[in-house]
Amino acid sequence: MKLTLRVWRQKNADAPGAMSTYEVDGISRDMSFLEMLDTLNEELILEGDDPVAFDHDCREGICGACSLVINGDAHGPERTTTCQLHMRSFEDGDTIDIEPWRASAFPVVKDLVVDRSAFDRIIQAGGYISAPTGTAPEAHATPVPKPDADFAFEHAECIGCGACVAACPNGSAMLFTSAKINHLNVLPQGAPERETRVLDMVDRMDSEGFGGCTLTGECATACPKGIPLPSISAMNKEWLRAVRKVRR
Amino acid sequence: MTRTLWDSSVGKKTVMAVSGLIMLLYLVVHMIGNLKIFFGSGEFNHYAHWLRTMGEPFLHYEWALWIVRVVLVAAVVLHATSAYQLSRRDIRARPASYVHRKPRAGYATRTMRWGGIILALFIVWHILDLTTGTVHPGGFQSGHPYQNVIDTFSTWYGNTIYIVAMLALGLHVQHGFWSAAQTLGAGNAARDRALKALANALALVLTLGFISVPVAVMTGVVS
Numbered sequence: 001m002k003l004t005l006r007v008w009r010q011k012n013a014d015a016p017g018a019m020s021t022y023e024v025d026g027i028s029r030d031m032s033f034l035e036m037l038d039t040l041n042e043e044l045i046l047e048g049d050d051p052v053a054f055d056h057d058c059r060e061g062i063c064g065a066c067s068l069v070i071n072g073d074a075h076g077p078e079r080t081t082t083c084q085l086h087m088r089s090f091e092d093g094d095t096i097d098i099e100p101w102r103a104s105a106f107p108v109v110k111d112l113v114v115d116r117s118a119f120d121r122i123i124q125a126g127g128y129i130s131a132p133t134g135t136a137p138e139a140h141a142t143p144v145p146k147p148d149a150d151f152a153f154e155h156a157e158c159i160g161c162g163a164c165v166a167a168c169p170n171g172s173a174m175l176f177t178s179a180k181i182n183h184l185n186v187l188p189q190g191a192p193e194r195e196t197r198v199l200d201m202v203d204r205m206d207s208e209g210f211g212g213c214t215l216t217g218e219c220a221t222a223c224p225k226g227i228p229l230p231s232i233s234a235m236n237k238e239w240l241r242a243v244r245k246v247r248r
Numbered sequence: 249m250t251r252t253l254w255d256s257s258v259g260k261k262t263v264m265a266v267s268g269l270i271m272l273l274y275l276v277v278h279m280i281g282n283l284k285i286f287f288g289s290g291e292f293n294h295y296a297h298w299l300r301t302m303g304e305p306f307l308h309y310e311w312a313l314w315i316v317r318v319v320l321v322a323a324v325v326l327h328a329t330s331a332y333q334l335s336r337r338d339i340r341a342r343p344a345s346y347v348h349r350k351p352r353a354g355y356a357t358r359t360m361r362w363g364g365i366i367l368a369l370f371i372v373w374h375i376l377d378l379t380t381g382t383v384h385p386g387g388f389q390s391g392h393p394y395q396n397v398i399d400t401f402s403t404w405y406g407n408t409i410y411i412v413a414m415l416a417l418g419l420h421v422q423h424g425f426w427s428a429a430q431t432l433g434a435g436n437a438a439r440d441r442a443l444k445a446l447a448n449a450l451a452l453v454l455t456l457g458f459i460s461v462p463v464a465v466m467t468g469v470v471s
Binding site for chain 1 (some may be wrong): 253255256257258259260261262293306313334337338339340341342343344347348349350352353357360385389423426427430431432433434435436437
């Protein structure tokens with residue numbers, strides 16, 4: 001396959017960026033999107049140019065490191081992560097636009113790499129449980145009803161890639177935050193911090209400069225792990241419950 | 249608790265949802281009242297007068313109406329203020345847009361902000377037209393709402409402003425009701441279809457109910 005790529009190039013956080021056009025040839029339909037970018041970078045290095053910086057790690061769709069907006073879609077046209085997107089989703093001769101996640105809470109570090117540490121700080125605010133250290137407790141000691149376990153697992157699937165923020169017209173992190181809150185709040189292990197967790201994490205989310213939810217549903221459409229839109233409603237319910245219960 | 253509500257984006261959305269639902273409840277009642285115009289001037293004017301004597305003798309003349317007005321003004325102010333502040337936050341959170349733009353979300357979702365501004369301007373005109381009579385075409389007669397309504401809808405601009413505003417209202421309610429339900433935590437996978445259907449039904453019934461009055465005046469059904 002022969003492709004035309006229009007890639008966002010930006011030297012550093014302070015430099016202005018712009019789209020640069022590159023041609024790549026000899027791309028196999030079985031290559032992943034990131035392997036295609038590797039091919040481009042090898043050519044750029046041979047020509048003495050600066051290779052395109054992009055985030056990647058496991059390349060198995062489970063770590064949440066990759067982050068590209070491809071033709072206006074977070075993670076591209078398929079409902080998966082960029083590393084699990086294959087070139088067979090494109091046609092020979094296509095022009096592909098590649099941009100970084102766009103949100104004021106995710107400043108561009110270089111080219112396609114953005115700083116997603118705002119997510120880490122949201123997790124630090126309450127994405128934990130208090131458990132005594134030592135030997136692991138017997139797994140059956142704390143019964144969890146099946147629907148609750150399913151609900152927790154559905155939300156535990158969130159890999160924190162930030163596609164929800166990238167897709168949201170308001171740069172809102174509500175789908176991410178709701179996944180992390182719902183995952184722990186429904187389980188008995190998460191019960192001691194149930195109220196402070198939701199209040200502190202929403203508070204942190206706001207102070208990181210993420211926008212609010214206007215229920216456009218773009219986040220749930222973009223999510224490679226299928227975190228559903230009603231998760232946000234479940235988080236709102238937890239928040240309203242916590243506001244009534246906790247006096248601060 | 250009040251500070252937590254107002255300072256948090258989730259809390260401010262709650263204020264918006266509750267104030268929106270109060271206005272929506274009022275609109276349903278208002279629309280049903282409007283439809284009394286189809287039963288003739290006697291019944292319509294009598295109903296309008298009853299709105300002033302509502303709650304008597306416990307409440308004094310027009311007290312109930314003023315209570316409703318005060319609640320509505322509070323709802324409008326809270327709704328608009330939280331909408332403005334939340335919108336500012338949303339726009340700040342996404343300073344740079346994508347080079348490759350795709351059409352996003354539904355029409356109702358995308359027109360919430362402009363639709364809200366149109367509705368606010370409409371409310372000002374509507375009150376000056378049919379409550380105070382300041383900008384009313386022809387002589388405004390206090391206590392004769394049937395004739396006043398016919399006067400307004402006998403002008404081309406009265407019909408245009410009203411019908412455009414009611415279409416905007418339908419779109420606003422369609423996305424607004426569903427959003428309010430989500431904000432208040434009523435949404436879940438099993439219930440979302442029903443909530444969306446209810447939002448669509450409310451939007452459709454309100455728009456058709458309100459628009460039926462100017463259409464009836466234009467076609468001579470009400471004269």
